[in-house]
Amino acid sequence: MTVNALANNAGISPSTIYSMLNRKSQNPGIVSIHNICYGFDITLREFFNSDIFVDVELIDD
Numbered sequence: 001m002t003v004n005a006l007a008n009n010a011g012i013s014p015s016t017i018y019s020m021l022n023r024k025s026q027n028p029g030i031v032s033i034h035n036i037c038y039g040f041d042i043t044l045r046e047f048f049n050s051d052i053f054v055d056v057e058l059i060d061d
Contacts, residue, residue: 001040010039 003021007014012035019025020032030044037047 006039010035
């Protein structure tokens with residue numbers, strides 16, 4: 001799926017997705033993540049139920 005197709009499905013701008021992919025947005029909001037999940041036709045639970053999140057440490061600013 002292209003970034004433009006995902007943005008269209010998710011109802012957000014392609015620049016929002018590009019900023020996440022390019023790590024300019026290092027702390028995307030839950031609403032953006034929710035919309036992207038909607039664009040991929042998955043739930044937030046499915047998104048966060050991944051081994052990639054097992055050892056994630058929170059960083060205080």
